[in-house]
Amino acid sequence: MLLLGIDLGTSSIKVSVTDSQTQKCLASAQYPDKESEIIALRPGWAEQSPEMWWEHVQQAILKCNATNLYNPKEIGAIGIAYQMHGLVLIDKDRNVLRNSIIWCDSRAVEIGNKAFDAIGNEKCLSEMLNSPGNFTASKLAWVKENEPDVYQKIDKMMLPGDFIGMKFTGEITTSISSLSEGILWNFKEDEISEEILKQYGFDKRLIPEVREVFSEHGRLKPELAAKLALRPNIPVSYKAGDQPNNALSLNVLKPGEVAANAGTSGVVYGVSDQLTYDKQSRINTFAHVNYTTQKKHLGVLLCINGTGILNRWVKNTLGSGNSYEQMNADAARVPAGSNGIRIIPFGNGAERMLNNKTVGAHFHNLDLNLHKSADIFRAAQEGIAFSFRYGLDIMRENGMNPTVIRAGKANMFSSEVFTKAFVNSCGIPVELYENDGSVGAAIGAGIGVGELTMENAFSNVKALKVVEPEAQEEYEVFYQEWRGLLAAHLDGLHNR
Incomplete structure (x- = not known):
């Protein structure tokens, strides 16, 4: 079939x-x-x-x-x-x-x-x-x-x-x-x-x-x-x-398994069998696809509105007609840390992990004599990765402590710059798969008609690559600087 x-x-x-x-x-x-x-x-x-x-x-x-x-x-x-x-x-x-x-x-x-x-x-x-x-x-x-x-x-x-x-x-x-x-x-x-x-x-x-x-x-x-x-x-x-x-x-169906996605929005999605919740509702718990009243498998979801949409904005506004592939190549020639530029990516509405505050996107430390478009390309990808780290720390506060994260080699994860920034900022290996939402929906249809089962639907799925952390200390310095800038923006909103 x-x-x-x-x-x-x-x-x-x-x-x-x-x-x-x-x-x-x-x-x-x-x-x-x-x-x-x-x-x-x-x-x-x-x-x-x-x-x-x-x-x-x-x-x-x-x-x-x-x-x-x-x-x-x-x-x-x-x-x-x-x-x-x-x-x-x-x-x-x-x-x-x-x-x-x-x-x-x-x-x-x-x-x-x-x-x-x-x-x-x-x-x-x-x-x-x-x-x-x-x-x-x-x-x-x-x-x-x-x-x-x-x-x-x-x-x-x-x-x-x-x-x-x-x-x-x-x-x-x-x-x-x-x-x-x-x-x-x-x-x-x-x-x-x-x-x-x-x-x-x-x-x-x-x-x-x-x-x-x-x-x-x-x-x-x-x-x-x-x-x-x-x-x-x-x-x-x-x-x-x-x-x-x-x-x-991504065959993330059992408690403790975690998936990530970095498209227009960014998501980390972990499976739990506990009726867990964040007291500030910064992360959210929904019924997973295999939730039943007998077997309560829940999806604990961190959603960040302002992620890939920033990369798209940078491409359309500053990319001068470049493809994403060319932008990624340009970004890869810039050293980690983007020559000092820090970008807060939250320009796509209220962010749940920031208590539903609308922070906006912000560029910091931009030197008009020094920085080129490639520095901004890299800073955007690093800023998005830092937003994931910020959210993952909230998930850790709530008992979700992944040892590996599965992601499709698509969208932001098709960029080596972003993937390395994500892995080194979060301190967690990422397994990359040939993964696609429409293929997942097709597999779901097969399970729905009994043509496939949860056990055999992914028997042929193998990781394309595993990316391990290799520069955590360096990225920790960059992340803490970024986090301080975000804290200042949040304080500013609070004091208005």
């Missing part, structure tokens, strides 16, 4: 077709070629069009089919990975009511903070394992408060992957994992959180039917199958947020 995996990212859609017997990717395609727009109507806001996502999903599938490297009629299941924490709203006719408020939007921070205090900090943390913060439930509360006409028309609220699943099948479903990332799940009672519904005044009917992550979420509509050259009625058998899916694709 062939398996179709879809990765709904912020920048683009990627799809892959994988052979279930070998777990080998036969073909991949990305659409569009340029990065998709993030709509920012006000500072701190971030939206995208769900209908744009759907159009791009279809175009990506057709583009992949056009490779002629497989027979589309042999695809037997579809899996979906998606950008987490977004809010999609539809009416009873399944029309989208407004743009999706996506993961890096900061508008609901204060609403979430008020709910945290009203419900009670300890109650929130012990039951939902998180503050309501800036997550999906709080975004829906923002719509209720600020766009009442839109709110009155809502039939269902969904996560981005639920919306794409609906477009494929006509069915509207969600999962415990998805609801937990929206802070709508009570882990203590293992049910939809009545406290959140009561606090925000939500009707429970707004929430879709809850199904297992690995299960049938509907079947492909015949008219859509014809358009995409697929067999009708094949199941959508897996839906998961991009970070749990990334962990799945």
Whole structure:
């Protein structure tokens, strides 16, 4: 059986077709070629069009089919990975009511903070394992408060992957994992959180039917199958947020295993079997893809909004048309420490690990007579690595002490400069894999239809490379200087 995996990212859609017997990717395609727009109507806001996502999903599938490297009629299941924490709203006719408020939007921070205090900090943390913060439930509360006409028309609220699943099948479903990332799940009672519904005044009917992550979420509509050259009625058998899916694709499924990802945002994601939480909600605990009420496997997630997006900004603004590969090569010629430049990368909305503060991105020690673009290229990558170290220290405070981290050799981890800065700053070896979110979604689809099992799905996966720390003392000096600069910015925000 062939398996179709879809990765709904912020920048683009990627799809892959994988052979279930070998777990080998036969073909991949990305659409569009340029990065998709993030709509920012006000500072701190971030939206995208769900209908744009759907159009791009279809175009990506057709583009992949056009490779002629497989027979589309042999695809037997579809899996979906998606950008987490977004809010999609539809009416009873399944029309989208407004743009999706996506993961890096900061508008609901204060609403979430008020709910945290009203419900009670300890109650929130012990039951939902998180503050309501800036997550999906709080975004829906923002719509209720600020766009009442839109709110009155809502039939269902969904996560981005639920919306794409609906477009494929006509069915509207969600999962415990998805609801937990929206802070709508009570882990203590293992049910939809009545406290959140009561606090925000939500009707429970707004929430879709809850199904297992690995299960049938509907079947492909015949008219859509014809358009995409697929067999009708094949199941959508897996839906998961991009970070749990990334962990799945790296075979991070057991307590103590840890994955990392450095795309537009940066993530460290560890698996735990404890109902753990950070008292300040700087890191977050969600239901992992293999969470069940009997076996509570949880994903402890550190998310840093301002990571790869800084590298993209540097490329677009200062790169003079250079590719990422050329930027990485230029950065590699600069000595560690970037000739003194330090960059704070937090310019993509409120940062949860900084107590939901919007710090912004900052350049320090820039000498207009000395520094060249290559110094900035390296300083950006080192600053991103330092932000990971800062977050990893918070995870260590909360009992997550990885001895190795698995990551795909992609995005920022395709840069030797970044990877070495990450390893030496954090003091932890990194295993690099040929890894892709859309392939992970395809594997998830195979597990969902019983074609694969958790035990055999990754039998052919081997590390490409292991990067060991080799200059920890040198990078510790650079990190402590960077950390002092960040502390000064945080103090400045506190004293305003």
